[in-house]
Amino acid sequence: MKTRIRLADGRELIYFDEKARRREEIDRRKLPKLETAIELRHDPLLDAEVVIASHRQERTYLPPEDECPLCPSTVERSTEIPASDYDVVVFENRFPSFATGSLELLPLPEGDTEVARSSAHGRCEVVCFTSQHDSSFAELPLERVRTVVDVWIDRTAELSAVAGVEQVFCFENRGEEIGVTLHHPHGQIYAYPFVTPRTRRILESARCHRDETGRNLFADVLAGEKKARTRIVAEGDLWTAFVPAFARWPFEVHLYPNRQAPDLAALNGDELAELSRLYRDVLRGFDRLFDLRMPYIAAVHQAPLHSGRDLSYLHLQVFSSRRSPKKLKYLAASESAMNVFINDVRPEEAAQMLRDAVERGRRQ
Amino acid sequence: MKTRIRLADGRELIYFDEKARRREEIDRRKLPKLETAIELRHDPLLDAEVVIASHRQERTYLPPEDECPLCPSTVERSTEIPASDYDVVVFENRFPSFATGSLELLPLPEGDTEVARSSAHGRCEVVCFTSQHDSSFAELPLERVRTVVDVWIDRTAELSAVAGVEQVFCFENRGEEIGVTLHHPHGQIYAYPFVTPRTRRILESARCHRDETGRNLFADVLAGEKKARTRIVAEGDLWTAFVPAFARWPFEVHLYPNRQAPDLAALNGDELAELSRLYRDVLRGFDRLFDLRMPYIAAVHQAPLHSGRDLSYLHLQVFSSRRSPKKLKYLAASESAMNVFINDVRPEEAAQMLRDAVERGRRQ
Numbered sequence: 001m002k003t004r005i006r007l008a009d010g011r012e013l014i015y016f017d018e019k020a021r022r023r024e025e026i027d028r029r030k031l032p033k034l035e036t037a038i039e040l041r042h043d044p045l046l047d048a049e050v051v052i053a054s055h056r057q058e059r060t061y062l063p064p065e066d067e068c069p070l071c072p073s074t075v076e077r078s079t080e081i082p083a084s085d086y087d088v089v090v091f092e093n094r095f096p097s098f099a100t101g102s103l104e105l106l107p108l109p110e111g112d113t114e115v116a117r118s119s120a121h122g123r124c125e126v127v128c129f130t131s132q133h134d135s136s137f138a139e140l141p142l143e144r145v146r147t148v149v150d151v152w153i154d155r156t157a158e159l160s161a162v163a164g165v166e167q168v169f170c171f172e173n174r175g176e177e178i179g180v181t182l183h184h185p186h187g188q189i190y191a192y193p194f195v196t197p198r199t200r201r202i203l204e205s206a207r208c209h210r211d212e213t214g215r216n217l218f219a220d221v222l223a224g225e226k227k228a229r230t231r232i233v234a235e236g237d238l239w240t241a242f243v244p245a246f247a248r249w250p251f252e253v254h255l256y257p258n259r260q261a262p263d264l265a266a267l268n269g270d271e272l273a274e275l276s277r278l279y280r281d282v283l284r285g286f287d288r289l290f291d292l293r294m295p296y297i298a299a300v301h302q303a304p305l306h307s308g309r310d311l312s313y314l315h316l317q318v319f320s321s322r323r324s325p326k327k328l329k330y331l332a333a334s335e336s337a338m339n340v341f342i343n344d345v346r347p348e349e350a351a352q353m354l355r356d357a358v359e360r361g362r363r364q
Numbered sequence: 365m366k367t368r369i370r371l372a373d374g375r376e377l378i379y380f381d382e383k384a385r386r387r388e389e390i391d392r393r394k395l396p397k398l399e400t401a402i403e404l405r406h407d408p409l410l411d412a413e414v415v416i417a418s419h420r421q422e423r424t425y426l427p428p429e430d431e432c433p434l435c436p437s438t439v440e441r442s443t444e445i446p447a448s449d450y451d452v453v454v455f456e457n458r459f460p461s462f463a464t465g466s467l468e469l470l471p472l473p474e475g476d477t478e479v480a481r482s483s484a485h486g487r488c489e490v491v492c493f494t495s496q497h498d499s500s501f502a503e504l505p506l507e508r509v510r511t512v513v514d515v516w517i518d519r520t521a522e523l524s525a526v527a528g529v530e531q532v533f534c535f536e537n538r539g540e541e542i543g544v545t546l547h548h549p550h551g552q553i554y555a556y557p558f559v560t561p562r563t564r565r566i567l568e569s570a571r572c573h574r575d576e577t578g579r580n581l582f583a584d585v586l587a588g589e590k591k592a593r594t595r596i597v598a599e600g601d602l603w604t605a606f607v608p609a610f611a612r613w614p615f616e617v618h619l620y621p622n623r624q625a626p627d628l629a630a631l632n633g634d635e636l637a638e639l640s641r642l643y644r645d646v647l648r649g650f651d652r653l654f655d656l657r658m659p660y661i662a663a664v665h666q667a668p669l670h671s672g673r674d675l676s677y678l679h680l681q682v683f684s685s686r687r688s689p690k691k692l693k694y695l696a697a698s699e700s701a702m703n704v705f706i707n708d709v710r711p712e713e714a715a716q717m718l719r720d721a722v723e724r725g726r727r728q
Binding site for chain 2: 041042043044045046047048049050051052053054097106108109111112113114115116117169171172173178179180188190192196197198199201202204205206209217218221224225227228229230231244245246247248297298299301317319328329330331332333334336337338339340341342343344345346347348349
């Protein structure tokens with residue numbers, strides 16, 4: 001059941017309740033009006049958009065647990081979520097990288113007429129996976145995982161209708177090691193006003209591949225991994241999870257449905273059910289790898305809204321910068337300045353370790 | 365004066381002495397033979413090379429100061445550098461990402477015939493800027509900075525002659541925050557057996573720009589910044605240092621010569637002298653910004669050896685992930701999974717801060 005309310009500063013909040021509930025709580029905070037000094041600039045060298053979002057410098061940074069803004073509100077303390085409990089809740093980010101409405105561009109110093117820039121129209125949402133502060137995605141019951149997947153589909157559909165939006169990206173950043181500023185289990189959704197540079201690049205490759213072979217590039221990558229079997233981490237009847245032979249990160253898993261689909265909305269009920277199980281298995285495997293909470297980035301790669309949909313192939317990508325219990329992979333000059341990744345863990349070895357870890361996670 | 369020797373395991377070491385010196389010290393260590401399990405794989409989605417270098421997992425990691433392998437040797441302790449003192453010294457990396465000689469590929473598990481891979485021919489060198497463990501590039505005397513620049517030119521020429529090498533990349537990673545495992549002031553040089561993905565991408569843009577306008581893309585970017593003036597951090601008669609309007613990092617400076625040149629070797633003496641001063645000024649500015657040793661990546665972008673040289677424009681790039689005295693910028697899902705950078709510091713503001721910091725550095 002879906003209930004919409006407005007927060008004190010006008011941002012939208014949506015409860016996604018697994019059982020019907022009345023949601024009448026009101027946000028009683030006095031919140032300052034949102035300052036959204038955001039603009040989009042274009043890098044002519046790399047042909048890429050860069051978001052300049054200077055208001056984000058002041059965003060909430062690792063608050064103590066009793067000040068967590070994603071926990072339910074109590075009589076003593078009002079948080080971002082007015083209710084005293086929730087299942088899954090989505091709300092507009094208070095420190096967004098993209099926003100709706102009429103965005104004013106900050107003035108440039110006099111005489112500077114050289115900058116090509118535009119408003120960063122779009123929307124950024126926060127998705128709280130559970131009201132339990134100390135939980136994690138991997139610890140959610142299966143029903144809840146499925147609710148989150150359904151929320152991703154709901155939000156993708158709704159954000160696709162926002163003026164100017166070209167691609168909707170559901171993701172989770174987890175762990176202080178990769179800069180997460182709030183520990184409460186949550187993900188985010190970015191509705192970008194352009195097709196992202198990575199997606200554009202991949203679609204170029206997919207187009208060349210189809211022109212040359214008549215086949216879908218992603219389907220060929222998947223077929224190769226299913227034939228080799230060496231790097232498969234987990235699989236079901238409808239999905240395959242593997243470490244790609246060309247993994248950039250020490251531990252990186254891609255989840256592909258066994259048939260081509262542009263986005264989550266194109267999947268049927270069985271596929272969504274199996275995705276929920278397999279995705280949780282993979283996340284549990286990450287945490288079992290070194291028996292510590294792995295930092296990770298989890299990305300749902302969906303097709304852009306208005307281009308390349310026939311070439312696109314929905315997939316999820318989970319990767320971690322932790323290369324051993326005590327060491328992290330950093331992106332240094334080769335990666336950051338030349339875009340050449342050096343991976344210190346062999347994909348075949350990573351797959352073996354992850355396969356064992358997923359197995360251990362299942363036995364728990 | 366340049367003196368070549370061999371280390372105990374056969375790696376080459378070259379002394380670059382500012383005054384003539386005899387170099388007769390011998391490496392007396394018993395070193396195991398180099399294990400170089402490196403291979404190059406191709407990511408067909410992003411059309412990028414990925415280096416799999418599993419032997420690097422065991423590389424030296426933050427040794428205590430009295431075990432620094434980059435300090436000169438003493439009677440009690442043999443380091444990577446046999447001499448008891450040195451100016452600048454270059455040697456082959458013991459944990460390389462690319463190597464020369466006949467490289468054997470590690471076998472793949474049986475039945476896995478799906479992986480396109482090749483040997484990672486090339487060479488990785490370490491450049492020690494000074495024998496002073498606690499110093500830094502910004503603290504080098506000007507004469508030494510110029511020696512380092514000359515070493516970059518020397519190494520670029522020599523590595524360009526290594527079979528298969530397509531691009532030579534001189535860089536410095538500085539600071540534990542970005543994963544530097546040795547604190548002794550040093551940089552590195554990678555001789556890549558391919559044109560790096562970032563360079564390929566930029567050359568594509570430069571080619572389109574020339575086809576459309578007849579002009580050089582980099583020259584137009586520089587002209588725009590010189591006209592706007594807002595983001596110029598420091599300048600001389602022959603060089604300009606600025607924060608690009610499309611900076612991805614909180615503090616990012618590009619140094620362009622005022623005329624097009626493909627690489628360092630194409631510069632004249634005056635240009636090299638001014639580069640040395642201006643580059644050191646910029647690095648000092650980084651350290652004065654928050655009065656702490658800034659983590660940074662410094663990259664010398666030179667033209668590839670065999671393609672796109674007419675489109676290329678030598679430039680240096682220095683950027684830091686530190687966005688405030690206590691906060692770092694992390695690459696999370698938007699950056700790492702979509703290649704969309706969110707910069708929390710406005711380039712105009714960063715330029716003003718850096719301009720002031722460079723000025724403070726000069727007054728010291």
